[in-house]
Amino acid sequence: MRSYPKKYDVIVVGGGHAGVEAALAAARMGAETLLLTMNLDMIAQMSCNPAVGGLAKGHLVREIDALGGEIGLNTDMTGIQFRMLNTRKGPSVQAGRAQCDKKAYQFRMKWVCERQERLDVRQGRCTAIWTEKGKARGVETELGIRYEGRAVVVTSGTFLRGLMHIGEAKIRGGRAGEGAAEELSASLEALGLKLGRFKTGTPPRLLRRSIDFTKMQEQPGDEPPPYFSHWHDPAMFHVEHSEGRRYLKGSLLARIGCQLPCYISYTTPETARIIRENLHLSPLYAGVIQGTGPRYCPSIEDKVVRFADKLQHQLFFEPEGWETEEIYVNGFSTSLPYELQIAMVRTIIGCERAEIMRPAYAVEYDYVPPTQLQPSLETKVCEGLYLAGQINGTSGYEEAAAQGLIAGVNAVRKLQGKSPLILRRDQAYIGVLIDDLVTKGTNEPYRMFTSRAEYRLLLRQDNAEDRLASIGFEIGLLPRERHERFLEKRRLMDQELARLHSLRRDGKSLAELLRRPEIRYRHLPEADPSLPDEVVRKIEIETKYAGYIHRQAADQERFRALESKQIPGWIDYDQIPGLRIEARQKLKEIRPVTLGQASRISGVSPADLSLVMVWMKRGEAQNKSRSPSENPANNQ
Secondary structure (H helix, E strand, C coil), X not given: CEECCCCEEEEEECCCHHHHHHHHHHHHCCCCEEEXXXXXXXXXXXXXXXEEECCCHHXXXXXXXXXXXXXXXXXXXXXXXXXXXXXXXXXXXXXEEEEECHHHHHHHHHHHHHHCCCEEEEECCEEEEEEECCEEEEEEECCCEEEEEEEEEECCCCCECCEEEECCEEEECCECCECCEHHHHHHHHHCCCCCEEEEEEECCEEEHHHCCHHHCEEECCCCCCCCCCCCCCHHHEEEECCCCEEEECCCHHHHHCCCCCEEEEECCHHHHHHHHHCHHHCCCCCCCCCCECCCCCCCHHHHHHHCXXXXXXXXEEEECCCCCCEEEEECCCCCCCHHHHHHHHCCCCCCCCCCEEECCEEEEEEECCHHHECCCCEECCCECEEECCXXXXXXXXXXXXXXXXXXXXXXXXXXXXXXXCCCCCCCCHHHHHHHHHHHHCCCCCECCCHHHCCCCCCCCHHHHHHHHHHHHHHCCCCXXXXXXXXXXXXXXXXXXXXXXXXXXXXXXXXXHHHCCCCCCHHHCCCCCCCCCXXXXXXXXXXXXXXXXXXXXHHHHHHHHHHHCCECCCCCCHHHCCCCCHHHHHHHHHHCCCEHHHHHCCCCCCHHHHHHHHHHHHXXXXXXXXXXXXXXXXXXX
């Protein structure tokens, strides 16, 4: 092995959505960082649907942005359609979604990484993690180069022993047109990590001009666009004089001048007939694919088999970009042979003459069951080695980006001699995501939903900066100028809420008037017309839902009481008398950090938890557990 001349603080392996957030976070916090990826032209590639956000996923994007991450801003600058979902429902389940230009998204993120201070971007295929005495020391590549680093973050996506399937054809690779990371799996296993096998898939891409969109339902974007990032300066907005649209200066929308529509269509009974008659040719149903697929993003074969009574299935036709003819068929992933894909596509309404530009395929890959990680995303078997993204069993760009940011932050904080940033379940969807992974694990590709959060009324997408901006600033990730902008918005909001409670009309405060369902802020007498729309929206939510929010806040305090009780590192579960065998095994495997985390482990009962608490009290005189205030998230 030849040593690379420069030594790094943090090395990030993989340039996907987890990798770029990890690398940018580490560099922005002052660490000399290396981002090592197999193909520089594929940094932040949108391998599946070129869309960001959606239910709960949009919350994650807003949280990443509030902490100082990049995915939200990159989406705003390269999006071609923006929508707010669930607008007829309550604010806790509303979320933004954006269709992006796939290449513009990728190129801009590559540009951001290349221009980031303290971040080196290099092409190379990692074959092994270099360790000494149980600590990560760097990585080794297929060219025989050894890069030395004090911490390593692995974000390998679907590339660990990736194997693609199209009918009987098998192609080694983690993505169409790219190879697989074969040796890295063995290196991780040699460190003592257990690996599992998951599967995912992607639909065919069709030629735009071969589709009859007149037979489909058009789905336009929202005007003005509901952007993701909190940090746009009002001066950045630019007016299109023709129709008064307001788009960000320098964004793709500003150049195009309008949002691109998506379309809705449906399969037909003929689609189902072709699939049923050829299930034996599906690698999934023929038993060729061993990996477990995503429950909430099933293939079209799965839909036809599981929902045999349905005559049709809804599909979304989404453009892959402004300057490409490729159309993504959302909801039509398959691994059936290419010739059958052509026949199936032409049974879809509006696709009678459609042409496939890229065939659909399934890909199976190795992942690391995430109960082998600490809540910081550091592995339990190797100090200084962090994992983030699909390697931890998740699906989706947003889940990957969230983990990448936290892994990058915690790698730096460890080098700084500081405690890790661990967001609580009552504090962020990111906290729910990571706690679910490291505490419960997952036996299928994990996807975030609002239903996974116990405190979703407190974890709304509109208040992400209220929950997380100060944390981002405290850890050195969010710039001072952005934090000061947040504080000013918070001051305006608090000042106006106080005024609404103090001013009375006809015996009622303005706040009481605003609680009425039919009353909006702008309808109030003496409403302040100078307040930004974003502040007005938050004032309305905080006022109209005050009773529900206060009740959930009381539940939050009870949760924090249990979550703040840390389990000391000296505790030996084998020594606790009366502990059930299953509970003992689970507690030893997961090594929960707090009693709250222990209570969420499947197989640990309240009685088991009581025994642990008694044992902790018995040993407190001789042993001191670390103060929970060391975690910056606990100070918020």
